[in-house]
Structures are given as C-alpha cells and as structure tokens.
Amino acid sequence: MSKLLYIKANPKNDDASRTFRISEQFIKTYKEYNPQDEIITLDLYKEKIHFLTLDDINSISGPKTDSSKEHPILKYAYQFAEADKYVIAAPMWNLGIPSILKAYIDYIAISGITFKYTEQGAVGLMKGKKAVHIMATGGEYTHGPFSGFEMANRYIKAILTFMGIELVETIVAERLDIIGEDVGKIVSEATKRAQEVAKTF
Ligand SMILES: Cc1cc2nc3c(=O)[nH]c(=O)nc-3n(C[C@H](O)[C@H](O)[C@H](O)COP(=O)(O)O)c2cc1C
Known part of the structure; x- marks a missing residue:
C-alpha cells in the first residue's frame, strides 16, 4: 500500500480552479486504480502555513528528537518524508508558484529529514x-517568447530533485487567459492526460 500526499495550493474552490478541476480528476482516477492506497489531502490554505520567522529557523535547524514529529513546522516535513507519491496542484502566479507553496517548501526542505x-x-x-x-x-510557456520565463515547474522539478525525487511528471493547461482560446477544450485535454498519467502513477 502506498501513501499519496495531495498538496493543494490555491485559495479557489475545486470548481472555480482550472488547476483543481484537473487535479481532482487525477485523484479520482488514481483512487479507481489504487483503491488500497491512502490519500492524504493537504490544502495549504487550510493549514497554518506562514513565512518562516527567526524563531522558526532557530527551532527547525539542529538535531531532531522524538518530539520533533509534533513540532508545528517539522511535522509537515515528516509527513512529506512518510509519503511515497506526491500530487502538487498549483496555478502559475507571477511566473512562479503561489507564495504559500514556497512557504510550505520552506517547511519541508529540512536537513536531516528530506535531505x-x-x-x-x-x-x-x-x-x-x-x-x-x-x-x-x-x-x-512550453513554446514561444516566454518559455525562458517559466519558473514554476522548473522550480518544482529542481527542489524535488534536490530532495531525491527524480520522477517528476508535469501536466500543464496553458493559454487559459488568452482571448479567443477554447478554455473548455484545453482543460478537458489536460484532464484526459491527467487521467492517463494517474492510471500508472
Ligand atoms: C496572482 C496571480 C498571478 C498570475 N500570474 C500569472 C503569470 O505570471 N503567468 C500566467 O500565465 N498566468 C498568471 N496568472 C493566471 C493564472 O495562472 C491562470 O488564470 C490560471 O488558469 C489560474 O488557475 P486556477 O484556475 O487554478 O486558479 C496569474 C493569476 C493570479 C491570480
């Protein structure tokens, strides 16, 4: 039995978010193909994720003890380390990931736990x-003049690779705010791809 951590980083609800419309279908298909697996949903906006303070930095560095698993920040790093698979669902914001997802990564990229x-x-x-x-x-961003500006997926791939995760698949629905685009078709094609990837994930 595998443990899948589903990390959601968007204040919108599932129906309003194009990202979540795709990721929810991924999870649905994954469940159908892996009914025995445990899926833990981590909605970052419902967690008490904040920017690291000086006190936080002092308390999360250094040796870990048995009580570290209960620490309000370190518990997220242990939870991440205990999972086998990860689904990260987040829209692009200002060429990168939403700040709350970066704040979460600051919680989990902890020496002695994930690296x-x-x-x-x-x-x-x-x-x-x-x-x-x-x-x-x-x-x-996959083609054209802005391809060099893409820092969301590049960053996610880099930080996960840094933590030792080499298999990182990407599902992108792009051009969604370009006037005249068929948004329904783009989201539906990305959803189909998500369902395909989910079958063997
Ligand atoms: C704060 C904010 C910043 C954004 N920055 C970008 C951006 O840099 N590049 C881009 O292509 N789209 C940007 N967008 C548009 C979203 O990525 C796009 O509308 C996406 O489909 C939203 O996904 P969602 O429906 O899951 O929220 C931004 C949207 C918001 C709210």
Whole structure:
C-alpha cells in the first residue's frame, strides 16, 4: 500500500480552479486504480502555513528528537518524508508558484529529514518516490517568447530533485487567459492526460 500526499495550493474552490478541476480528476482516477492506497489531502490554505520567522529557523535547524514529529513546522516535513507519491496542484502566479507553496517548501526542505549534508554536499533522502505537478497558466510557456520565463515547474522539478525525487511528471493547461482560446477544450485535454498519467502513477 502506498501513501499519496495531495498538496493543494490555491485559495479557489475545486470548481472555480482550472488547476483543481484537473487535479481532482487525477485523484479520482488514481483512487479507481489504487483503491488500497491512502490519500492524504493537504490544502495549504487550510493549514497554518506562514513565512518562516527567526524563531522558526532557530527551532527547525539542529538535531531532531522524538518530539520533533509534533513540532508545528517539522511535522509537515515528516509527513512529506512518510509519503511515497506526491500530487502538487498549483496555478502559475507571477511566473512562479503561489507564495504559500514556497512557504510550505520552506517547511519541508529540512536537513536531516528530506535531505542531508555530506562531505560531497547536499544529498536528497526522498529516493525512489515520484511526483506529478499539475498547473494551469494564463499564458504560454512550453513554446514561444516566454518559455525562458517559466519558473514554476522548473522550480518544482529542481527542489524535488534536490530532495531525491527524480520522477517528476508535469501536466500543464496553458493559454487559459488568452482571448479567443477554447478554455473548455484545453482543460478537458489536460484532464484526459491527467487521467492517463494517474492510471500508472
Ligand atoms: C496572482 C496571480 C498571478 C498570475 N500570474 C500569472 C503569470 O505570471 N503567468 C500566467 O500565465 N498566468 C498568471 N496568472 C493566471 C493564472 O495562472 C491562470 O488564470 C490560471 O488558469 C489560474 O488557475 P486556477 O484556475 O487554478 O486558479 C496569474 C493569476 C493570479 C491570480
């Protein structure tokens, strides 16, 4: 039995968010194909995620003890480390990820839990796990003049790879805010792809 962590980063509800319309179908198909698996939904807007303070930085660095698993920030890093698979659903905001998702990553990228320092540098501890990043964007970044500006999926892939997760699939619905585009068709095509990926995820 695998444990899948479904990380949602958008204040919109499932029906209003194009990202969530795709990710919810991913989860639905995944459940159909893996009824025995545990799915933990983490809606970041419902959690008490905040920007790290000086006190937070002091309390999360250093040696970990048995009580670290109950720490209000470290508990998220342990929860992440205990999962086998990750679905990250977040729209593109200002060429990157929503700030709350970055704040969450600051909670989970913790030395001694998801990676460690060695004489060769940092080594990811999340080996053998896999992730999918689902994202809706208003413009187009897979081709064309703005492709070099894309920092959401590039960042997600980089930080997950840093933590040792090498298999990162991406599902993007783009051009959604371009006037004249058939939004329904773009979302439906991305949803079909999500359902296909979910079958073997
Ligand atoms: C705060 C904010 C910033 C945004 N920045 C970008 C951006 O940099 N590039 C882009 O293509 N779309 C941008 N958008 C548009 C969204 O990515 C796009 O509308 C997407 O479909 C929203 O997904 P959702 O329906 O899941 O919320 C932004 C939207 C918001 C609310």
